[in-house]
Amino acid sequence: MFRRLPDPDTPTVTLSVDGRSIEARAGDSVAAALLAAGIVTCRTTPVGEAPRAPYCMMGVCFDCLVEIDGMASRQACLVRVRDGMRIDTQHGKRQAAP
């Protein structure tokens, strides 16, 4: 869906998404890394369970919520990737307990 602009000097980092490894570029937001890896559905809604994708990419729409390193409902567009980061997509309502 998305293609990166050429940027050969940026180092690569590795994340896990739902247990699968993907590569991203240092400086990517989690949302950008997901989209670049072709992962478009980052969650389903809590009541209707409709699929949702990152949309505004600037912290406003709250559609890109994912679990990051065990913390649920974080805005993927506002968190930068880090090597070894664990991302889990969310399905329906999150758990209140850890």
Next chain:
Amino acid sequence: MAPTREHDVAVIGGGLVGAAIAWGLARLGERVAVLDEGDVAFRASRGNFALVWVQSKGLGLAPYAAWTKRSSDGWAGFADMLHDETGLDVAFQRPGGLHLCLSESELAARHGYLMRLHNQPDMVSYPHEMLERRAVEALLPEIGPEVAGASFCPLDGHCNSLRLLRALHTGMQRHGATYLANHIVERIDPEAGGFRLATSGGAVRAGKLVLAAGIGNARLAPMVGLSVPVRPQRGQIIATERVQPFLNHPITTIRQTDEGSILIGDSVEEAGFDDTVGLGVVATMAERAVRMLPLLGRLNVVRSWAALRVMTQDGFPIYDQSERCPGAFVATCHSGVTLAANHALVFAPMLRDAALPAELAPFSAKRFDVPAAA
């Protein structure tokens, strides 16, 4: 030309009190008009906490406890009727509710309060108990270390009050009621066979009328010889993101909605008509909620709001018929959710018959009158 309409009853106010009464009257075959204000209204019915609550109500007026219990007992059937008529599930549940105490002294104070309540003469009897921490833990394993105990009442429950408002409006219109938005009542004139209401949307005529306009009743009541001393009392609510169901019992100040949100609420503030949210109060509410249920600290807050309760000076409802203008009634309370079943299924038939029985006499606003010197 402003339209003129003929109705058996004009209900002034389209919130939970007015809509419940209007639905109750319409299903009895009365021709009902509901006059609502519009977006300028304070609309307590859109900002409430949605408990259907029994425990702790009625200290100082035992008949209020009986009236509340009666509505609570009628609620399941009421919800079923609404569902059958409209297809809308108002998500009524009655799992029993808890009032959590965060110290031994809070627990002792709660116990004393409930003893005074239940020791009143003519107090209705219903099951309720004080629970030690261990018993609370069995019901709510997530409680924090400071919780000393709780009072528990199996009659307490909750619902989806926004859907309740929608179901009442849908239901009353199916029964032929006319909903008139943006009809602010400016003047009420008794005339032969009823009343003429001058409104911002034109004149409306009706045989009887019910003031169910919340805080607006204070302004409207003198037009028909009634006195309804009510004031706004602010309450604030915090809503979190939706989470998997875990809170199996509503707590006085915390409940999980049918769709998963956690609501934290029930502040009590004298702030006049100011319905803005104040960070200080919201922060205190959140802090107490996290002490009760520490896992709430992990949840994202998605919004908070304030709304204005409709409060009398003793906190109890007012139901009255005007002596100067028979056929003019008032119904006002701050528990439009809890009492909705009574308003629809008990109070509406009284209005149709144009007589309030002795059972409702304790709720007359005459209780506020200073007795005349002998």
